[in-house]
Amino acid sequence: MAIYSTDDNLKIVQQAITDLVQGKRKVRVEYVTPQGGRTSMQYTEVSLSELRALERQMITDLQAVPLMESVDVEVIF
Numbered sequence: 704m705a706i707y708s709t710d711d712n713l714k715i716v717q718q719a720i721t722d723l724v725q726g727k728r729k730v731r732v733e734y735v736t737p738q739g740g741r742t743s744m745q746y747t748e749v750s751l752s753e754l755r756a757l758e759r760q761m762i763t764d765l766q767a768v769p770l771m772e773s774v775d776v777e778v779i780f
Contacts, residue, residue, distance in 0.1 A: 708764035716761060722756045 722728045732745040 708761040713761045716754060716758050718760065723751055723754060
């Protein structure tokens with residue numbers, strides 16, 4: 704699935720980073736083993752480094768540098 708570099712998508716990625724850091728994007732699984740031991744694990748769908756890389760790429764894409772700011776042309780007749 705392609706994620707296009709738009710201002711709206713950048714905001715979504717930045718919110719996902721904030722949510723991940725605040726612990727809002729985690730899935731917690733807890734279970735009890737047959738021996739009575741309790742186990743829990745936490746998972747995330749994406750890592751912080753993956754989100755940061757996506758954010759950097761989007762910022763780079765959205766801040767394109769123009770090839771030429773101005774062109775001076777002299778016409779001689």
